Amino acid sequence: MASTTRVQYDLARIQTFFPALAALGNRFAAERPWEGLTIGLNMHLTTLTATLVRELMLGGGRFVLAAANPATTDGAVVEYLRELGVEVHTGAGRSDAQTAVVAAKPDLVGDVGFALGEELLRASFSPPLGLVEITGTGIDRLRKRAAIPFPVLNINDGKLKTAIENRHGVGEGLWQAYTALTGQHLAGRRVRVIGYGRVGAGVAAYAKAGGAVVEVVDTDPVRQLIARFDGHVPVEPDAVTRPHVVVTASGTAGALSLAHMAKLPEDAVVINAGHGPEEIDVAALADEATEVDHIGPRVVRYRHPAGGHIVVLGHGSPLNIVMNAGSNEPVLLHFTLLALGLRWLREAPRPAGENKLPHHLEAEVARLWLPGVR
Ligand SMILES: NC(=O)c1ccc[n+]([C@@H]2O[C@H](COP(=O)([O-])OP(=O)(O)OC[C@H]3O[C@@H](n4cnc5c(N)ncnc54)[C@H](O)[C@@H]3O)[C@@H](O)[C@H]2O)c1
Structure with a gap:
């Protein structure tokens, strides 16, 4: 067309x-x-x-x-x-x-x-x-x-x-975009959400509704506690829990750093749901990767300098917007x-x-x- x-x-x-x-x-x-x-x-x-x-x-x-x-x-x-x-x-x-x-x-x-x-x-x-x-x-x-x-x-x-766009709009759209790019179903997958504000809470709720097990990182312990009462597992940023998918929703540059990514399991998928392209340090990953494989126009697989692969969707820009999803x-x-x-x-x-x-x-x-x- x-x-x-x-x-x-x-x-x-x-x-x-x-x-x-x-x-x-x-x-x-x-x-x-x-x-x-x-x-x-x-x-x-x-x-x-x-x-x-x-x-x-x-x-x-x-x-x-x-x-x-x-x-x-x-x-x-x-x-x-x-x-x-x-x-x-x-x-x-x-x-x-x-x-x-x-x-x-x-x-x-x-x-x-x-x-x-x-x-x-x-x-x-x-x-x-x-x-x-x-x-x-x-x-x-x-x-x-x-x-x-x-x-x-x-x-x-x-x-x-806050009630509608940040929570429902991003939560719904992000996972549609994820499925469109990877073909994967969320059921039974471990998802880590970094930043449990309005956006992160929606991303977590829609992941849970899709059958994922959700863990949450937030610098504010109050948000961590609210996440727990919403039925998610609060974890420390460096916790080694082997999430399949990591989503940033913090609005903070470097919320997912190269060092954090070194601890993720093989072929962990990382996605940004926040604002600019800096929440996930894709620039450092791209600079230091020992191999880069363009699997699709918005799917890039990097070999982390510490070993193991990380798959970045949407180049680290907010994926629901990149894919016009939801x-x-x-x-x-x-x-x-x-x-x-x-x-x-x-x-x-x-x-x-x-x-x-x-x-x-x-x-x-x-x-x-x-x-x-x-
Ligand atoms: N993708 C989209 O379409 C879309 C839509 C609306 C908003 N946003 C963006 O999403 C981001 C989050 O929005 P919100 O309304 O949820 O904000 P919010 O302030 O309600 O939530 C952000 C949360 O992240 C936590 N946080 C901050 N830095 C952190 C870090 N380094 N590690 C862990 N947690 C951290 C904060 O404590 C807070 O709980 C903003 O940048 C916003 O502009 C994106």
């Missing part, structure tokens, strides 16, 4: 099965909230993002997009968006695309991982209406900065994202919130720095996704 046809089919499917998005687009078409504005977005360039951008564009304005991560960029989506009239920057280096979006002087910004936020701070340019941050990693990054001179709406810490619903739901968040920033001047998500925005999203219920 030609890639443009694939994108068109995907968009038609989403429009049919998720009428909340069209309802949102119809509102924007009536309100035209972005008329005369430049909207800068830093997003994973998947067909889901294409759907969001298409609905947003019905509200007028100029759209400039950066690819959040080359590993999650779908070339056919880039082509489609450019045909729609969106300026898309994929960038050669890790921040080139973000630099290009900031150079367009956006009035309003939507960001993942606060990458555009950091670039705005570097360029000393404040988007007059502010920025919506989608991810937990982005919120952590912005809180490390002394003062943010523009409003930031935090949509990560609402009730919906139900689309949690992500689309969160995108609805992003769109309404941009409109909230547009409606009135908001204070500089982090703004908590107002409950009424989440209630509006819930009403869009539960038509006829309330």
Whole structure:
């Protein structure tokens, strides 16, 4: 199937099965909230993002997009968006695309991982209406900065994202991607989850539902205890328990280091469900491996310098995103919130720095996704 046809089919499917998005687009078409504005977005360039951008564009304005991560960029989506009239920057280096979006002087910004936020701070340019941050990693990054001179709406810490996307969206999608790449069933396999926050708890719950035995590592003993009461086995990071699969979900670079990997059994599969590509130290593994075997486009088998093999899926980038796997619903739901968040920033001047998500925005999203219920 030609890639443009694939994108068109995907968009038609989403429009049919998720009428909340069209309802949102119809509102924007009536309100035209972005008329005369430049909207800068830093997003994973998947067909889901294409759907969001298409609905947003019905509200007028100029759209400039950066690819959040080359590993999650779908070339056919880039082509489609450019045909729609969106300026898309994929960038050669890790921040080139973000630099290009900031150079367009956006009035309003939507960001993942606060990458555009950091670039705005570097360029000393404040988007007059502010920025919506989608991810937990982005919120952590912005809180490390002394003062943010523009409003930031935090949509990560609402009730919906944590309850639905982080937990169910990643948990379901990650294991679908694992099965698609390996063909393996989870039943009876030992799975280690590193980081038992919202994402890790979902990854663990779906693995357990698939018949796996789950062990959990977390630097916070409170999370370890909660994991135990959820029915998983808490273990130390260096515990030698011979897991078949190790999943990182901590948001911390190097959560699975080369030294940790030396202790894993032969052909252990390692997967990242967290944010960037650094949670698993794939760079060190690739540098020091004594053999590298590309089993498939996203399946690489390395011979660890200490002996034994490690199989990395998705090059260490978040696998559910790399594979565009799982139900689309949690992500689309969160995108609805992003769109309404941009409109909230547009409606009135908001204070500089982090703004908590107002409950009424989440209630509006819930009403869009539960038509006829309330
Ligand atoms: N793959 C996706 O589609 C997706 C979706 C949402 C969020 N995320 C990302 O997943 C990551 C986790 O999100 P969350 O909402 O679960 O965050 P969270 O803060 O709720 O959980 C992170 C957990 O990891 C633990 N931790 C931190 N460093 C650790 C380490 N080195 N070893 C062991 N445990 C460690 C923390 O104590 C915490 O319990 C974030 O980076 C987030 O951006 C990914």
